[in-house]
Amino acid sequence: MPVEDQELKKAGLKVTLPRVKILQILENVVDRHMTAEDIYQALRDAEEDVGIATVYRVLTQFEAAGLIERHNFDNGPAVYELDRGEHHDHMVCTETGKVIEFHDADIEKIQERIAKQNGYDLVGHSLVLYVKPKS
Amino acid sequence: MPVEDQELKKAGLKVTLPRVKILQILENVVDRHMTAEDIYQALRDAEEDVGIATVYRVLTQFEAAGLIERHNFDNGPAVYELDRGEHHDHMVCTETGKVIEFHDADIEKIQERIAKQNGYDLVGHSLVLYVKPKS
DNA sequence: ATGCCTGCAAAGCTTTTGCAGATGC
DNA sequence: GCATCTGCAAAAGCTTTGCAGGCAT
16 A cells, blocks of 8 residues: 555555645655645646636645645745754745755743743744845 | 824834824733734724734734734634733643743843854744643 | 435635715814 | 835735535545
């Protein structure tokens, strides 16, 4: 059984063509951050008849299952990326739109500390740096 | 001349009733983070006939003029807050929706360093901690 | 056979825009 | 008086949902 099928089963989802295809696309794409529309276009390029509504439904299910992550950058549509289990944050170039991933243990630690100091548990965070090429 | 009028003039905007009222609302509201809809409702409560389109237009102008800041928390509408010149980030309680402001000099410094290390200048950032009451 | 899944189209929600009239300077 | 501003309504952009039929198990 292909790897994708196992991942879907493990997530409690039936193995259907749209789900397998979308998972494959997310696994093979070069720029790992895609919008629902990007995925929809990739499916059409591959001659697959999948509706945009299904794309959104599948992405929502994948996110709930922990297979992917959804990010809302400043304006514009949400982007999705495969969850490879290595947490990271994002840097977005305001001139080219390029997305760079990074991770910093100190920032993570400080966030935990700040939440605690305010009487809360940290359940998630969103950190996006907006940058432009060094002048 | 009222303070609001001066601020508008300084921003190069004509002193009109919708602009003055919206600025006053943002200055006086207790919870400093409001959506466009919140502001629209506040105007209607005050019997002011201002359209929602004007609210959005004025907020966009205020943001461009540096009078206010716009934030996009996870989903849902954007929230606006007066810019008091003290930069801060936000913590949002996932159970109550409460917004807490915080500032951490170390995080700010590390962000600068990360951008530089990647060959970029930092032009802005968005950091939101999602938290829940300590269990 | 059954219940989950899908495509289509329509609706939903937030935000933007075109236009004709109103207002500030 | 003239440019800017405003309200209204319509449109735009992204995402969700209702429904009738289709598919996996």
